[in-house]
Every structure is written in C-alpha cells, then in structure tokens.
Amino acid sequence: MEEKNSVSINELPSYSESLALDWTLSADEIQFILNSAKGDNPILNFAIQLKSLQNSGVFHDYDNEDVLPEKITQYLAKQLSIEIISLTPISKNSQTTYHKKIQTYLNYQDFSDKQEAFLKKYIMHEMKTDLYSESVLIEKARDFLKTHKIMRPAVTVFDRLIASIHKESMHLLYDNLANKLTPDKKEKILLMLKRQPHLLSQANYYKKSPPEPSQLKINTFIKRFNELKEAGITEIEFSDITESIFDKLELLGRTYDASALSHISPENKKIALLLCTLSSASKNILDHILDMNSKLLAKKERISQNFYEKTLKKLNSQAKKGLKFIIKTTKQWRYHADPKNTTLFDFIETVDDKALDDSIAACEAMSTYQTSGFYQILENKYNDLRKYTTHLFELEFKGAAGTESILKSIHILKKLNDEKSNTLPSDAPTDFIPKMWKQAICNDTDGVSRRTWEMALYYAIKNNIEKGDIYLNHSKKHRYFWNTVYSESAWEKEKPLAFKSLGFPEKFDELLAVLKKEYFAGITLSKNGLKEKSFFHLDQNGKLKLKRDDALEIPESVKTLKKLIEARMPPVRIEKMLSDIEEAHYFSRFFLPPEGFDKKFAINKEMLHMGLVAQGTNLGFDDMSKSTLSATSLEELKHTAQWCIRPDSVTKTNNFFVEKHAEHPLAQLHGDFSRSSSDAERFCIQKSTDLASFYPKAFGYYQKVIAIYTHMSDQFSVFSTQVISCGVREASYVLDGLLNNLMITSPHFHCTDTGGFTHQLFALCYLLGFSFQPRLKDLAVQTLYKFNRNDHYGEIDSMFGGHIDIDCIAEQWEQLIRIVVSLKNHVAPAHLILQKLAARGSSDRVAKAIMGLGKLIKTIYILYYLSDESLRRKVQLQLNRGETRHYLARHIFFANQGEFKTADYEEMMSIASCLSLLSNAVLLWNTPRIYNIVAELRASGIHVDDEDLKKVSLLLFKHLIVHGTYDFRAANMPVVDYASNLKEDA
Template sequence: MPRRQILSSEEQERLLVIPDDEMILTRMCFLNEQDIALINKHRRPANRLGFAVLLCYLRGPGFIPDKSNPPHSGVISRIISRLNLQPDLWPEYASREQTRWEHLTELYRYLKLSPFSRSMQKDCIRHLHPYAMRTDKGFMLAEEMLSWLHNNNVIFPSVDVIERTLAEVVTLADRAVFSVLTAQLEKQHESALDSLLISEGEQPSRLAWLLQPPGKINGKNVLQHIDRLNSIAALELPDGIALSVHQNRLLKLAREGRKMSSRDLAKFTDVRRYATLVCVIQEARATLTDEVIELHERILGTLFSQAKRTQAERLQLTGKLIQSKLKQYVTVGQALLHARESGEDPWAAIEDVLPWQEFISSLEETQFLSRKGNFDPLHLIIEKYSTLRKYAPRMLSALQFIATPAAQTLSDALDTIREMYRKQLRKVPPAAPTGFIPESWRKLVLTPSGIDRKYYEFCVLNELKGALRSGDIWVKGSRRYRNFDDYLIPAAEFEKSRHNDQLQLAVQTDCQAYLQARMTLLASRLEEVNGMALAGDLPDVDISDKGVKITPLENSVPSGVSSFADLVYGILPHPKITEILEEVDSWTGFTRHFTHLKKNNVRPKDGRLLLTTILADGINLGLTKMAESCPGATKSSLEGIQAWYIRDETYSAALTELVNAQKARPLAAFWGDGTTSSSDGQNFRVGSHGRYAGQVNLKYGQEPGVQIYTHISDQYSPFYAKVISRVRDSTHVLDGLLYHESDLEITEHYTDTAGFTEHVFALMHLLGFAFAPRIRDLHDKRLFIHGKAVRYPGLQSVISTTSLNIKDIEAHWDEVLRLATSIKQGTVTASLMMKKLASYPKQKRTRQSAERDWPHRADTIYAGLVPRSQSAPTRTGGAE
C-alpha cells in the first residue's frame, strides 16, 4: 500500500520557500559584526558568499537551500552588497560538495543547531499530536512542526522527511480519535449501529432514512423528523460520547460519513466504522432537532400569513357592503337628529327612510360584518388549529426545553400543555400559567368561561418561537438553540484574557476610562455641530423643529462616461465564460483549493469537470441542465465532483485566492486601497425540490427563494458571500468583515437601510470598524446624550428627551465586552448573536446596554452630519 500523502505538491513547494517580502528578507539577511568576522575567516570570495548564504538560511527560515537551485535572488543581492562581493560567485561555490558540508558543520556549532534525529522526530510527533487531534489539515500541521523545530534550534529536514513525520502524526491521531469515540460503546451499541447500514429490498438503509432532508413544510414532515429523532434515541448511545473529540474532527468525520453509501461504510474496519457512525448520528441529532424547530416556526408563520390573507380577502369581499351599511346608518342618524330637533316621533322617522323589518335585517347583517375576525387575523388563526394539533404533542414530547428564569412562566405553560396531551384533558386547568400571554392575545385566551384551550396552545407555541430565538429557552441537543452562555467564551477565560490585555477589542476595557473619554469627545462634538447648525453652516443638512433634512446627492458621474465605457467594452474581446475560467485559473491556480473531502491533497483529475460544476452553481443552472449542455459531461460525474470536492470551505479558499490575486494587481489600486467595503443581499428564485428549502420574502414577491449576501471591497472584489434566509441583511453584516480569509484589511463599511440596526452600530464600534449605513428614516431617529438637551438649542429636535443610562452601562459592561470578545475570537458567529439580540424583549438589560444606552451612538451626530456632509466620496461610498 502506498504511503499516505499529507501535503499536496503545491503545499510542498510552498513549505520551504522564501517569500518576496522586503521586511522578511532584510531581517533574514542581517549580519552582525560577529557574523562578518566568522565569514571573513574563509579566504575565497565564493566560499564567503556560500557560507553567508547558509548562515542566513539556517538562522532565518531554518532550512538548507537546495544545492541544485540558486538561493533567493533577494538573499544573494543583500549579502553581496553587505560583503562587497561579485554576484556571479554562487555556481562556483555550489559545485564543491565537500566545502559545503564543512561549512554546515561549522555553522551547526556556531548557531547551536541540532540535526533532526529519530529521537527528535519522536519528540516532534508528541508535540504535534494535540494539534492533529484538532485538525488533519497537513499544511497547518507542517507550519506548526516548522515553528517547533525553529524554537528548539533543530535544522529543518527535507520535505520528504516532513511528509513522513506528518503522515505518522495524522495516522496516530486518527487512531486516537477513533478510539475515543468508540471507548464507551458496548456490544449492543455496535449491533445497533451496524443495523443502520442494512437495507431491505429497494428500501434505503436506516441511516439514509435518518439523513433525509425535511422536504415540504407541513405537519407530516415534522412527524417524520420526530420519528427519526426517536430512532436515534432508541440507539441509547452513551451521553457525551463525542465531547472528548474536537469539533473540527467530529464535523469532518460526520461529513465523510454522510457522503458515503452504507455499503462503503460497511467496508471500514470496525473501530473506524463505529467512530464514523457515532459522528454522523451526533450531527444528525442536532440537525434534526434544529430542523424540527425550524419547521414548526415556518408552519406557524404560514398559518399566521394565511389568517392575514383570509382576513384581507373577507374585508375586500365585504367592503362594498360595509360602505353601504355606513351610508345607511348615516341616513338613519340624520333622520333621528332631525326628528329630535322637530319633536317628531323617532320611530316613524326611522321607518320613513328604512322600513322597520329591513332595519332589523340590516342590524343582523351589520352585526355579522362587525365580527372581530373580519378586522383582526388573530381571531381567524383558530381555524388552523388542527394543523398545529397534528404534530405539537409529539414535538413537545420529543424535545427537551430548558428555560432561563426570565421564561420560567412560559416553560411552566409548556409543561401544562404537555401534561394535557399526556392525560388527554379537554380543558386547560384553571391554575395554568398565564403571565407570559401578550396583551394582544389576552382577550382571546382568557374568556369569561375560562381559558380557551385552542388559543392557549396557539399562544404558548407562538411565544415559544420568540423565546427560542432570543435564547430565553434552549433545547438540549440543539446546535442553533443552545444555552445562551454556551455560545460565549468561558467567563474564566474571558477574565484571563482581559487581565492580560488580550481581548482584541477596539475600545478601552476599563469602563470608567472608556466612558470618560467618550463623554468628553461627545460634548466637544455636540458643541461643534450645535454651533454649525445655529449658523446654518452644515453643508446639505438642515436641522429644524421637524428634525433632520439632508439634501439628496446629485449625480457625480460626468455625462460622457457612459458612452466612453461602451466604447471601451466594445473593443474588448468576447471570450466564452469557460475560457475565462480556465485562463484565470492558469493565472491564480484557484482550483487547487477544491480538494477531496477525505484526502486533503487530492484534486479532481478532470479540471474541466470541476469548472463545469462550479459554473453550474454560479449561473444557478443546476447539474442536470448543465450536463445536457456540455458534451462529455454526465450528471453523475458532475454530482461526484460536487459531492466530494465542492464545499463551503473550498469555495471560501478559492475566493480568497482570487481576491488576493486581484489585490496584488497594480490596476486594483486605481479603484481603492482595499480598506472600504459595502454589502447587500440578492434574491434568487428556486424551483423543483429547492422550493421547499427556499423561503418567501415579500420584498421579492410571493415565490420562494434564497438570498446571497455579498461583501464587496472598494476594489470591486466580492471577498465574502453567504447564503442567508429571509432575515434582515443587518444580521450578517459583521460576518463578512470578521470571517473573510483574504488579505484585505477593511476599516470602513457601507450598507443600505436593510443593513442598519442599533446592534450593528454598537458592535461595529466595539470591534473597530467605521460604520456608514444609509438610513432611510433618519428623521425619526433620536440621539441619546448625557445631560440636558437645552444645552444644544440647535439640535433639540434630534435629541431624545431620555438621557443615557450610565449606570446600566456600568452594570453590564463586562457582559457586553464578553459578548464582543466571543464574536471577535470566533467562539460564536456575529450573525447568530445578532439574531439572538434582535429577538430579545425590550426589557432585556444587556440588549439595552449594547443598543440605546451606548455613548458612541450619540456622537454619531458628528460623524453623520459633519464629515459625511462635507465629503462627497464618504456620502456616496455606500452607492459605490
């Protein structure tokens, strides 16, 4: 069997290479007086050059230059300049093997270096083992290996030796991971796992059934998912069986297992098969749990939408009748008024304009028209009770909900409903919890005859949706609805990082010092803007009693630009998109990042099939139509490429390669310096089976679709893209700034109105980004300051009557810093926390501290009105 290959050929070439970085080369080639004295002991100029080159290589990167290839030209040029030597001496030195060996021996003593012996290799393997337990990515392990060798003054071995060492490390780590995952399994567990791979006739295996997606949004599919969860629970795997394995390893094994057929899994050795199945089951449990909750939320959303639509249709159908009744009763009312003024009989007055029997019939019709269901969709939601009742009992039985103290009443209500289902009670107990019921539901739920069961269940399950999103209630075994504190870095680790000044935040961590600095800055900026407002010196901005009015920007593009652009594009060649992909790949090599899921160093043999599959994704054509359009490509071959080589991480790495390549081109600097960016979402309709995965966003019509949220730099490179649901764009703004892998250093970001919320403003400030959103309803916004608004008469219309709550900020300062640090360090994604914060009730203190009572928001009056109005490029940056 051939030896396992850890590094690809490209990675091997990159491993021992000197970068073209002036700072690195200068530091590497620095020679002190002692070095020069040692070099000058060698009489021949060629020997002095060769000795100096070996010295710089060994002390710098730590490896010996290949004698068959010349050293880096930057190294040679710096050394000959320092030693006053001729540039053509290296070939003479390289031909003398004995001299080279003697020089190396001398340098080992001088630099106190040790060779990479077998005992040193064992020490290196022991050092790398914990890292390999976290990841099996060869290049990351190789970099750690070289760092360890350098710190221990060990000479770097050849790439082949490094490869063999890493292969041994990864193999040992794989075995250790398998051993940890299977250590707690008993015979009955192994038999149960093996049974998942058995298929009967044409039926898929039990494992394939467990991994099926939810499909159409309805109660039937919720029940099927609950059946899958119950099947996993029936395996009775030990609790916490996968907690000792790093999440990276767990996810990789799970992805491998999901991609493989049951027949292929059955061919694994016992320990590897059981370990892989454990990972697949653990991930499937979390995925199924989240999907059950998501299905429930989307069913509720559909039911409420249907109720609103029914209410609107009824109102439209009865609109003319309602109008006629209004006119009729206006006529009756006028007749009664006239009768009172003239002293006539009111009953006769009514009958003069409307016969009495018709009046009685009209009252009955009006009473029917005035039903609350015609004006409030909540009254109609009860018509869909059977849909909810179909799956709710089993959902509450299958999922374990755990509440924080803030949601304990709602948790008690869930227990009440669960008990009613279990005992088949027809009425809600009089003592059932009701403190959680919103005002809009109370009259429907709490009736004179008692608690209305149907409305009570609807209300509880609807409030559960909000509590799950905010984190007030979490679900055991879920990935998306975990305990809020579990998302953050541990409190002890946070305090340690804070003590060592390693929070990596852009603000002072001492609350009093921070507040003092911000209040001083705020006061000075308010004074400046107030003076300019009173004098009418704010360009394009008018602040009056009605609020802020900003003059719209005029088109700054010269009139001849459009025709000139058409002329330029007209003389450019018109190649096929496939030719462009191949040519760009020849420049950048971005396809090397599309590696095999199981073998990180293996790439597709047919590069054109890979590009064809990428193109199918890029133009949203689908593999079936792409295979029909491309000779030599079959659907199965494209599916194989997509299954094993195309993943989020491979797309991300390839995109990074392209962005970095563009940044390195001098032409890109004419557009910008790569420090500014903007983001926006695009909606793409989905069809066929994808309709079930898509969501309806009324902004884009009634058809289901998915949105892709893209960040674009001022150099026009899309450095981050993410598929999102129908939530507001602002949820994902920070993800692109924090988690892109390119060399861009973004400092300022623009969005449209959909990308703006108070949470984004606060976290942008904490994380060190300047935020420049386009705010559509700016005239409705108010600034919170410390002190009285009367001190700034020119700004009173834009200053809130409520002052900043400084005590609240001080009380929750540590919580806010811990949240921001967790986002910065990647412990939790920014988008997930934004969803949680957006779902919190208004009384939640941490949210207030991170939102309304944040001092930096008030001084944005300066940032928003003065420099932005004085600088056209800043005001137009979002559009650019």
C-alpha cells in the first residue's frame, strides 16, 4: 500500500484545550465544504480533512488506529447543520479528489524539488544556531512546511530527508571545526588520545578538578595548560559557532570514554569533539591555576598571621614584665628621695643592669615585631612560592585602566626571571606595595628589596584578579569585570528594553521616592514597636536589645496527628518508591544521552533507578552492583550513569517532580511556592580538593568538609543544588539557585541564615524582584543607615550608625541595571559577580552604589522585621522546613558514613543532585499517601484541622528503608527506546 502524507491523532490539537480555536469553520469554509461534497458523511469527511490540513499541515489518516475524538466530529457536524451517527471512511478516489480541492482552496503547494531545497536551506540554517536532534528537526520542519503552506511528503520520505539533512549539517560542522587545525596539530591531539588513553577517560586528565593547592599541584596545572597551548588548542576561535553548539559538543566529547572516543568515525568528528573538549578544558585549567594561586597565597597569609599572633603573645608577655621594671625604675628616678645629692652614677649603681637591659630589649622586640613581624614572616614564604610563580607569570596577564604599574611589574619580573637577576631596575613601580608593608620592611638607605617587591606584587595581582581588573583573556571565570557582564556594545543593544523588563524607571529619583515611603513607614512601625517593648527595646546607652521570640508552637494536636500519620505510612524500600513514581509519572523519559549522540540508545529503567539510588545514597556503583538481587552488570550500570545520569537530566527530572508535587492540594495547603529558603549542609570528604576546608564549629580542625547548598520551597521541594566550599560565604550562591530556576513558578520571598547575607545581595535581590528576608543572628549590632548624616529619628535615633550616599546610587543607576540584566539573562554566574563586587569594595563607584542600595534595603527590612512578629515567624517557619529536609538527606545519604569519596567536582555534583532527586521523590511519594491517610482519619470520625496539618512535615521518613539488599526487579520494566519521540506526560 502506498504510504500517505497523513497526520495521526497524536498530532492533532487537543480538543479539550483548543476545540473552538482549531475546529471552528468560517462562513466561507462552510460554503466551500457544502459546494464540494454531497451527503452528510462526505461533507463531514471533507470538513475534517480541511481543518486537519489547516491545523496540522497534513491530511487526516483514516487508516491510523487512532479514532478522531467524537467531540470534534460532533462540533463540526453541528456547524454544518447535519446529523451524523457514526463517521465512515469514503472511497480512495473521492478522498484524492477532496484532497486536491482542499489543497487548492488553502493555497498549499506540492512538495517539489524546489520546495525540498527551500526546506533544506531552512534546516541547515537552524542547525547553525543549535545542535538539534532529528526528532526536534522533524517538528521544526513540520511547522516550517505548514507555515509556508507546503504539502508534507510521505512519513518515511520525510523522515529520511530530515535525517539526511541532519547528517550533512553535522558533517559540515565537524569538518569546519576540524579544519581549524593544521594537519600537524590534528595529529598532535590524536596522539594525546593514543598515548594517554588512561588519562582521557570520563574523568578527563585535562578536566580533572584541582586538589588542595600546593606549589607542585599548581605547576602540574600550568604544565597541562602549556601542553594544550603547544597543541594549538588555545589559539582556536569559535566565533563562527554558537555557544550552545560548542557546549553540547564539549559535553558529548567529555562523556565518551577513551576507548569509544578513539573509535569514532569519521575522523573529523573525533577531532571536533576533542577540540571542543580540550578548548573548554584549557579555559578551566586557567581558572584552576588562578584559584589555586589565590588560595595558596591566602593560606600562606593565614599561616603567617597565626604564627605572628602566637609569637606576639609571647613577646607581649615578656614586654609587660619588662615594662613594669622600666616603670618602676623610672619612678625611682623621677621621685628620688634625694636627687640633689645623688649622681647619675650613684643612681645607676642601684639599678639591676641586666634586668634593665633585658626589659628594654623585650619592649624594643615587641615594638619592632608589632611593626614588621608579620611581613617578615610572610616574606619568609618567598622561596616556597618561587617554586611555581616563575611559571605562573609566563601566562599572558592583561589589565584594566589603573593597573598599568602592576602590568609593568609583571613584565619586569619576567625579565628578571629570564636573566636570573636579583637587582630591581630603578624604574620598577612600587605604588602597589601597601604603605604599612613598605614602612615596616623598607629603609631609606637600601630602598625596596627584590623579595619585598615581588611578594607585594603577588598579593597585588591576587587582589586585582579577584576584582576582575587583572585577568587572562582565555579564562572563563577570571575575565575583565565589565566583560563578565554585558560588554559596552552588547549593553547598547540591550539597554532600550532593560529598564522596562525589570519594571524600573530610567532615573533613580523615581524609585527613590518609593523607597523613602517604605523607609519612613518602617521608622513609624519601629517607634510603635519600641513603645510596646514586645520584641526590642533600647537600654540606657541607646543600644538595641532584643527579646527572643517564643519558639514556633507545636500544639499537642499536631504531635498527635503526626504520630497517627507516621503509624499509618506504609513501609517502603527506596527502590520500590522510585518504581512507584516511575509507573505514575514516567520520569525516566528525561534521562537522555547528550544531544549530538547519533546512535540508537536503549536504557533499562531498572539500571537507571539503580544508578540514581547508588549516587543518592552515596553507595557508589561498585557497592551497589554487589548489593542488589538484580542480575547486574557493573559495566552496564556505569554506562547508564555515564550517558544518562547527568546534571541537566537530573535537573529536568527534579523540576518535573517539583511542578508535579505543586499541583497536589496538600502541597498547596503548606504553601503556594511564593516563599523559599536556602541553606548549606556540610559533609566530610575523604579526598584532597580545593573545595574542602576546615569547619571547626562542627567538625573540628582534623576533618575537612564541603557543603551542599540547596534551595527549598515552602512546599518542601528542593529546586536547586550546588556543591560549594565552606570557606566562602553562602551569600554568594543565593542568587544562582533563584535565577537558575527554570520552572513555571518562582518564589518571591527568600530566607537565609546570617551566613547567606551581604549588602550586595540585598541590593541585587531587590533589583531582580526577590524580597530577601534573612534571619540575622547578630541583629542587635547590625548598622542601620540614614539618608543624610544630620537626619534625626527621635527616640530610635541611636539605632542608626551610618548614612547612604544616594548621589552615588543615582550616578551609577544605569550600570546597576546593566549588571542586574546581565544576571537575569544568565550572561554570567551570579556568585561570580557577587564575589567580584565584594572584592572591588567602596573604592569602585559601581560597587559602592550597589552596597549603598543594599544598606538602604537592609535598613528597611530590619525596621519591618523588628516590628512585625508575623514576618519573623514566616522566616523562622521556612528555615525550619529547610532543617527538616537536612534530616531526610542524612537518612538517605548513609553509605560510607555520609562522607564523600571523590574529589571530582562533576562527580560530587552528580551525587548531590541525585540526593536532591531522591529527596523530592520521597516528597512526591509521601504527599498523596499522607493526603489519603488524613481522608481516612476524617472518615473514621477523627477531627483533623487544616492548621494542624500545615504543621506536619511532608518529608516524613521513618517508613523509608534505605539499607539492606536492594531488589530493583520489582519494577521489571521494559527497555525503552530513547531514539523515538518522547510522549508528553499525561
């Protein structure tokens, strides 16, 4: 039978959503139908074909197993004033005649060679914008043909054509990338693969995460970068392909293991994937080098400071004793009983010479050490640092205006290293040496030594790199600050719509009027709160004193309800829970290989679930393969994880879980997703990594830890997961989670603890439309700010300790919006911008303006927070929910004593993301069961108040079994072919 260019019911619009829109006939169409067909059945068939071509760009296929929904036939029949009992197919000849009439009426063209060329040109253009799969291209091609009123060819012909164009475009892309290299450089990168197969595995040699910094490790990373530079990788420009295409090819190349990558054909594809992977690696290596340098210098400074303080304490003790003796001796001289008859010689005879000399020496030592001791200790690290800095400064540093002396000094240092000279030239800049350092170490006779000059240069470069004023062009992270956000040229294009998109006026004065209104309303509230003395009061010195809020009350009725629910929650193994969710929601459809993977790929859902549990429980693939009753191949398990359990697929699944859970009435009872919180949970780590740091408060000084920073909604769902260092402020990462949220809904209010707060964050949250509501542990000593230094606010005036430079904010208003729009449009990671702004400090006008605005917003927030018990309780409740989630995470993440075994950042992110996925899976599994239990309790006559139900966590886990032997056979799910089109969730 000849194949038809027909539509299946699956392609037809859903009548439940668009019946009137898609199946309504115009008066002209009704007349055309009635003129073209005779008899109720032919008329209705004609109408169906007309609307099918109009709606879907193809005629309806009567041989398809799907049946046209009855509502559609009834709706069409009603418009045509005919009565139809059942629709029956018409003859092939009549069908052909009708198709020609309809095609002519709707001005559809036949699919000729000309139209094929037209379609090919369109597809080739689309493939230059992104790395689309064949299934996506088929959808795009269908829409294109429909838009241009071109008949779609038979299904097989059409699919083969798209596949052919897709293949051709991919080959052109691979050829274009491979041809960026000369033949000898192609050979070089292929030799990398042949000579070092063990290094180009998934944990790529050039993509390895950095360990704890040391001179040796930094040199190793510099060596890796130089290898890639010598191979010509760093010289390649990719401006002719989009960032999205590059990123997807890089991910694809990184996902292949060495063996598979070496067997890829054609060769240009292999070279293209390697080129993108290695180019990205070279940028990351530069970032790692500068990060390790910064951390090592900070470590040397910290060690020096600790040693200095320890020694200073001893010297101070000795100097105190000596000072007492000197004071005693001075008093004896000053208040001598018979000064007229006592010579100096006689007086000296009465003094203990040794004790006096020792006392003077102790005081002098103390004075000298206070002035220069720290810098001398720090300079003693010079020889250690020189073991790698000679190589570090061979890199091509660039600088912004104002860094000319540092750039000149780098050039001089390179020359001194090359010439092996210790003599500083007379024109060597010294303005970057801190005044205290110069005064402590240098003298007028000898001037600045090479050691002092070079050590000061190291720290000047470090500080300016953190600001974004000294940078490396090839780096991803350490770029010039104003190239991290929208560049000047890009901003000129974006600026016309920027203010409107954010909802702010072009002049700050208009917004200032709004902020002043809120500010003075807060002043009034605080004055009233002070009179009531319910939460705060001022002591006799005018200092703010707080009364601790009562803990959030948990009534007995809530405790009883929780026990009733927990007792009725059915015990479930974690693998069975995933199987239940799979059956209900088919979430495995999100776990696809990276785009560009052109082989047919089938995955066993059992293996997928096994991989998710292995990661999320910290058991690992090896131990999981030994702990399951399923017939498990370790290689198959690792292969599934390698290709499917990736950050983007886990994120998509997590987002789906969160949105699906938000639809449940019990989730909506707890919250409406308008409020969220973020907090870090810390875990020990067994391997060396630059992310690890000591956290003495909870882990002492012997165990290094990392943090998993999660964002959680008021419905208990986790919508962002990041692995971060405990050595940086959590506040840097608050915005990343909020801005990277790709779900339909987004929280408006966001809570953190004190560690999640900075002035810059207050400002940026406000400008991005988030109401930032931290719980400030040191609230009583937080500085509140006035608009003007001379303003007076009556009885609460003593609460204020500073003023805001409003003129600076107004002056830099456009630049603030430039930064905010850059963040909103994901031009740069939010944590990077926040860290650079913090490093730039008040000496930079833009950074000062952002800090000033943040001080204003913080002041308004605190004024309201002090006076509004409801606000304080909402913040407390949301933070308590986050703590509840930590308990569940600890329960799930049980293996290896809850300690990370890997130092690779991507592996840590995969584990952390899978932990969040399992947490959300528990939530999705628990919620309907809790809802049903409550319904049963009510049906049995037990009263359950909604207010009590709101206070029962949805993250109950006593019934969740995570230990023991796993049995994924309970699912026994079929192999799924992911090369086929994905079905939408029912």
